[in-house]
Amino acid sequence: xxxxxxxxxxxxxxxxxxxxxxxxxxxxxxxxxxxxxxxxxxxxxxxxxxxxxxxxxxxxxxxxxxxxxxxxxxxxxxxxxxxxxxxxxxxxxxxxxxxxxxxxxxxxxxxxxxxxxxxxxxxxxxxxxxxxxxxxxxxxxxxxxxxxxxxxxxxxxxxxxxxxxxxxxxxxxxxxxxxxxxxxxxxxxxxxxxxxxxxxxxxxxxxxxxxxxxxxxxxxxxxxxxxxxxxxxxxxxxxxxxxxxxxxxxxxxxxxxxxxxxxxxxxxxxxxxxxxxxxxxxxxxxxxxxxxxxxxxxxxxxxxxxxxxxxxxxxxxxxxxxxxxxxxxxxxxxxxxxxxxxxxxxxxxxxxxxxxxxxxxxxxxxxxxxxxxxxxxxxxxxxxxxxxxxxxxxxxxxxxxxxxxxxxxxxxxxxxxxxxxxxxxxxxxxxxxxxxxxxxxxxxxxxxxxxxxxxxxxxxxxxxxxxxxxxxxxxxxxxxxxxxxxxxxxxxxxxxxxxxx
Amino acid sequence: xxxxxxxxxxxxxxxxxxxxxxxxxxxxxxxxxxxxxxxxxxxxxxxxxxxxxxxxxxxxxxxxxxxxxxxxxxxxxxxxxxxxxxxxxxxxxxxxxxxxxxxxxxxxxxxxxxxxxxxxxxxxxxxxxxxxxxxxxxxxxxxxxxxxxxxxxxxxxxxxxxxxxxxxxxxxxxxxxxxxxxxxxxxxxxxxxxxxxxxxxxxxxxxxxxxxxxxxxxxxxxxxxxxxxxxxxxxxxxxxxxxxxxxxxxxxxxxxxxxxxxxxxxxxxxxxxxxxxxxxxxxxxxxxxxxxxxxxxxxxxxxxxxxxxxx
Numbered sequence: 090x091x092x093x094x095x096x097x098x099x100x101x102x103x104x105x106x107x108x109x110x111x112x113x114x115x116x117x118x119x120x121x122x123x124x125x126x127x128x129x130x131x132x133x134x135x136x137x138x139x140x141x142x143x144x145x146x147x148x149x150x151x152x153x154x155x156x157x158x159x160x161x162x163x164x165x166x167x168x169x170x171x172x173x174x175x176x177x178x179x180x181x182x183x184x185x186x187x188x189x190x191x192x193x194x195x196x197x198x199x200x201x202x203x204x205x206x207x208x209x210x211x212x213x214x215x216x217x218x219x220x221x222x223x224x225x226x227x228x229x230x231x232x233x234x235x236x237x238x239x240x241x242x243x244x245x246x247x248x249x250x251x252x253x254x255x256x257x258x259x260x261x262x263x264x265x266x267x268x269x270x271x272x273x274x275x276x277x278x279x280x281x282x283x284x285x286x287x288x289x290x291x292x293x294x295x296x297x298x299x300x301x302x303x304x305x306x307x308x309x310x311x312x313x314x315x316x317x318x319x320x321x322x323x324x325x326x327x328x329x330x331x332x333x334x335x336x337x338x339x340x341x342x343x344x345x346x347x348x349x350x351x352x353x354x355x356x357x358x359x360x361x362x363x364x365x366x367x368x369x370x371x372x373x374x375x376x377x378x379x380x381x382x383x384x385x386x387x388x389x390x391x392x393x394x395x396x397x398x399x400x401x402x403x404x405x406x407x408x409x410x411x412x413x414x415x416x417x418x419x420x421x422x423x424x425x426x427x428x429x430x431x432x433x434x435x436x437x438x439x440x441x442x443x444x445x446x447x448x449x450x451x452x453x454x455x456x457x458x459x460x461x462x463x464x465x466x467x468x469x470x471x472x473x474x475x476x477x478x479x480x481x482x483x484x485x486x487x488x489x490x491x492x493x494x495x496x497x498x499x500x501x502x503x504x505x506x507x508x509x510x511x512x513x514x515x516x517x518x519x520x521x522x523x524x525x526x527x528x529x530x531x532x533x534x535x536x537x538x539x540x541x542x543x544x545x546x547x548x549x550x551x552x553x554x555x556x557x558x559x560x561x562x563x564x565x566x567x568x569x570x571x572x573x574x575x576x577x578x579x580x581x582x583x584x585x586x587x588x589x590x
Numbered sequence: 591x592x593x594x595x596x597x598x599x600x601x602x603x604x605x606x607x608x609x610x611x612x613x614x615x616x617x618x619x620x621x622x623x624x625x626x627x628x629x630x631x632x633x634x635x636x637x638x639x640x641x642x643x644x645x646x647x648x649x650x651x652x653x654x655x656x657x658x659x660x661x662x663x664x665x666x667x668x669x670x671x672x673x674x675x676x677x678x679x680x681x682x683x684x685x686x687x688x689x690x691x692x693x694x695x696x697x698x699x700x701x702x703x704x705x706x707x708x709x710x711x712x713x714x715x716x717x718x719x720x721x722x723x724x725x726x727x728x729x730x731x732x733x734x735x736x737x738x739x740x741x742x743x744x745x746x747x748x749x750x751x752x753x754x755x756x757x758x759x760x761x762x763x764x765x766x767x768x769x770x771x772x773x774x775x776x777x778x779x780x781x782x783x784x785x786x787x788x789x790x791x792x793x794x795x796x797x798x799x800x801x802x803x804x805x806x807x808x809x810x811x812x813x814x815x816x817x818x819x820x821x822x823x824x825x826x827x828x829x830x831x832x833x834x835x836x837x838x839x840x841x842x843x844x845x846x847x848x849x850x851x852x853x854x855x856x857x858x859x860x861x862x863x864x865x866x867x868x869x870x871x872x873x874x875x876x877x878x879x880x881x882x883x884x885x886x887x888x889x890x891x892x893x894x895x896x897x898x899x900x901x
Contacts, residue, residue, distance in 0.1 A: 094690035101687075102678045182674035188640055189663045190691045191739075341642050341659045416600060417644065425654075427645050 095190075095197050099174070099204025108208070116212050120155070120219050127151050148226030149296050155220035156237070159213045160289075163245035164281040167206040172252035172274020174205040179260050187339070194336040198257075198329070202249050224297065233299040236314065237289070243318055244288065247325025248281035254328040257335035292317065307362045308458070316363070323359055327352055343429065346436035349404065353397075353444045357451030360396060364389040365458045386459060386471065387546035391539050393455055394483055397448045398539075404444055405491045406510035408437035409498040415578075416585050445487050449480055475545045478556050482538040482563050489567035496574040499581045535559035536566060591616040591774045592637065592743060597646035599632050606632040608798040610646070614776065614791065618805075619769040621785035622778035623892050624795035630778040631671065633795070634745045637776070638668035651742045664692075667736035671748040675728055677721025681712060684720050685735060692739035706734040710764065726757025733764060744768065746777040762787050786888045794895055802895040810886040813894050816844065816856040817864055818884040823851050824877040833875050840867075854884070 090096055131146040178184040187197060203210075217238075224234050252274045259273070292300050292314045304313040330352075334344055410418070417430040456476050471479075490513055497509030523533035524540055534540045541559040592614040599607040607629040614620045622630050635641040637648060639655070639662030648655040648662075655662055676684055682703060689699040707713045710730040715723065720731060729749065736744060746765070750758045766788040769775055776793075779785055785792070793803035802809060823830050830851055837843045842859040857864050868881050886894075 092690075094687055097690070098676065098679070098683075098687040101683055102676070181677075182670070182672055183676065185640065185668070185670050185673070186688075186691075189638070189668060191664060191693045192691050341639065343658070413600065413644075425647070426643055430642075 090203065093196050093200045095192055095200025096204040099200060100207055103205060103208050112208060112212060113215060116215055120216065123154055124151060145227050148223045151223030152220055152227055155216050155223060159216055159220065159241065160282060160285055162209040162213045163241060164248055164285045165278040167209045167245055168248040168252040168281050169275045169278030170205050171202055171249045172256040172277060174201045175256035175260050176274060194333045198253060198332055198336060202253060227296060229297045233297055236299055237293060240318060244285050244321055247321050250325045250328035250332060252277045254332040254335065257332045261339050305365065307365045346440050349440050350443055350447060353447040356400065357447060360393050361451050361455050364393055364455055387543055390546060391542050393452060394542060395539055401444060401487055402490060402510060404441060405494045406507060408440055409494050409509065410434055410437060411498060415581055419582055419585055441491055445484060452480065471546055479542045479545055482541050482560060485563045485567045486538045489570040492570035492574040496570065496577050499577045532562055535562045591651060593649040595647040597636060598644045599636060600644045605798050610800045612793055612800060612803055614774065616774055617772045618790045619775045619788050621789035621792045621888060622776055623792055625780055628795040629798040630795055631747055634747050634778055638666050638745055639663050665742040667741035667744045669732050669736055669746045669749060671751060673732060675720045675731060679720055680717050681720060681731055682716045684731060685738060688735045689738045694738055702738055706737045709737065710734040726753050726760060729761060742774065744773055744775045748779055749777060789888060792888055792891060794892055809891050813891065816858040819855055819857050820884050821853045821881050822879040824879060825851055826877050829875060829877040
């Protein structure tokens, strides 16, 4: 890291001796003042309970305040600044240097991640001994303290990676709508603090005692905290990989299509492991009513499909074929660049069905896990025929979504490829509202594969008619979307070939 | 040194660069000329590996770029028109960052920085903050940064825009010096007088197409239909009219234009015929102040080959 030019440049800018001395002095001063105020405020009064321990009260109040300051520094300030450090390159016209640099994408991104935020890490490190001292005085267990700081560090790095990913993705946006997202990194900082506060509230209570609750991963008991950290790390790692890909794209470096597949495989591993066997523990098995158990399985299946739907929608939005790419598709040129672009178009087209296949493989594994995890309860589980119907509904909806987004991308929208995705989300929101008014077995309800799946799982009395009507509605919409896409595809082709002449 | 074959770039339905076949030899300083919107910046960005062409091939220093424009970044230096610098760093820190970023051998970085500071006459500014420098100085810092990695080709996009006359003069001198050191350079500009001084070849673009390219002398030769001559005379209208009438009678004198006691024409005879004409005219017209041959400038070349259209 200390040989990394990008890191050193950021350190030179961020950590000037004058700034370091001033901020360190100010921080130490504020710590001393706050400690004095807390010490005064925790003095024993006539209203204090019997056995009042002033030192313990002082310690916990001190730890709470100083740890909160560290959360702000590392999860609000650092992600905001790291995202801003990329957007700034565009705003001050230095992005061209980043595009032409011989540093690898990892060197640039890690340099920005740690270099631009170094002042916040230095200040957090300065606060840390005082906070730990407060924690020890308050008799917070050592393992709890280590856990808190580990989670803070993992959370901070993950949110920085998320901010880096979003900034790298929008930094070269040609459309005004994309560039205006420059302030987004600051919103990410706010969101990160909110998330981390909830996180700490769930896992540490009663004067920062660690909650030792268990969850299950692939049917095996695991500390809920460990699982939560695993999920946060998953988000951080993939956000960082996304940032590297966005940065490589900026430098016109060829991207491997396999990363998308690996992402979906990793996502399915996490989701299937989490929802494995219906997540009902064997100890609690006897207490769980059959009705609850049935609903639980339904909710998990729907949650599984819904989470995947979100990521597939994002993939459809990212890998949509633009008008420029279509021009290349029809150009027939045989030079290296044309061939590369055509192979990229092919990758975009292939990526989507492969990702759907990975999701479906995961859903079969999830379905199978419920039989493995709960022998003797098969009568409550989803029959294979229902699983097949759900999978068909899901595939049809994904195809209609991809076709609809592609149809929109062939128009000259101001927000370009994102228009289709936004319109699709709006369509789904309208359908959800209509479902609320007309009921789940109405046409707008069945249009949504999630509602359709819930009806199937709950074994509605009208199961057969639900399946047939639901599938029919979804197939009609898919055919409509594919038809519109094909029509626009032909028109665009004619326009471009005419223009070529 | 630089060759492009059928280079094309589309932005949606607009063709910014269309089917450009360009060849620039080693150590040449090529002026990329054209009106605003002619496609100069798009062409330079493709040569710098910042923009992927829609189709076509680029070959620089014998290296086929193909579908990996990143390859270009190790031996092409690009100086954009609208650039920013890291204002919070000193000139030395700025160059140190780029030397490391361009993977210059670690031990040779200090000496390399000193050398480029010397070349760009920035030695006295080595500890100055980049943000405090004038536009001309910043331009030189950018040149210094680009020279750190010994690029084989330098691409200047409208380098003189926004510079005052003195800074413009200094930049021209710097480009001339780089050219004399054997550097291959492309300088784009729509201000033709800027390029006249130092370009050895030109490439003229219009509406995304390359209208003409080659060494200036070769183009001048193909364009020249005679010798361009200018005669200046004292402010005597009668004398001026007599001389004009005499020249009009000569069949070897074409395209005679009169303005402000100055006669310009194209002489179609040989050089010894011109010497004879010079003798006769000077002897019979005592009011003549000067009689000289006008060489074609970059501007003349552009005016001759361009259809004067903008995108």
